[in-house]
Amino acid sequence: MKSPAALIEAYRSEGRKITPQRTLIFGLMHENTTHPTADALYEAASRAMPGISLRTVYQTLGELAEMGEIRLINCDGGATRFDPNLEDHHHVVCSRCGAIGDVEVRGASSLRPVGARGFAVDEVGVVFHGTCASCRGARKGSPAQQANR
Amino acid sequence: MKSPAALIEAYRSEGRKITPQRTLIFGLMHENTTHPTADALYEAASRAMPGISLRTVYQTLGELAEMGEIRLINCDGGATRFDPNLEDHHHVVCSRCGAIGDVEVRGASSLRPVGARGFAVDEVGVVFHGTCASCRGARKGSPAQQANR
């Protein structure tokens, strides 16, 4: 996603208002690599601005998604996660702790579906399921660290 | 997934009982390529056996998933879909009508995540988002055909 300053500009140019809530969320999302859920973001936001509404977090994330500034991820059946990284990338998902990481996948864009006649591909998504480094370290016990859920 | 007859055998060998409800669901899932949701399956089941409970459908699908006879799919944020196809395959998702199709993807298994040090990959999933043949035919109007949702 754009920098908070650039987002503010983008918002203003669309006739939207700049509110402390939005500014805060822009900041929290910027270069956030944890793929937070709305709830995780809400908790972080609440720390900085007690009283902010979960509704507002959903609202703002929805706007950002609509503007194409963030992407939505739905790997497991749980809550939607938000990804500010707009570069061409894919994801690794730890089935132990639920953490999601960004990865590059060489050759991903040249993959083609075989057996779907007439299907026009817009976008390719690759998801690797497995175990992350931290969880592999702590094999037996509980997950290395709980993901934001 | 196995044939209904083989599933009945598998159930019996685990000390589970063979009930009309289970037999029905086995039959509805067998070689079903529509990736139905629990609700879609429930509706189909209700037609054949009025009074069957949605709870039972969820229950049975859960058992099948646990036994590894079907796979769960979560491409969009919506309801979980169930896939009886256990072969190595991937999916195309029509962003217009929501339909999901099975496809082969050459080279998918040799994909590697770059930039996730120490991540042990168990499974790779490739999802193509785009527009299916039917929806491309009926470009302007409503989706070619509503997916089971």
Add this chain to the structure above:
DNA sequence: ATGATTGTCTGCACGACTTGCGAAGACGGC
């Protein structure tokens, strides 16, 4: 046959996540 045991089905209630809605409040141009 009787009664105990075990497993299944069903309906309901609840939990997680998300969105719709209306009232109250804040932003930004004038």
Add this chain to the structure above:
DNA sequence: GCCGTCTTCGCAAGTCGTGCAGACAATCAT
């Protein structure tokens, strides 16, 4: 500073899935 418009907030409601308990059925020992 004022006012119109856009936002925020809280609550209600909707969707999807699961936990639970009671009714029921099949199995087994006595």
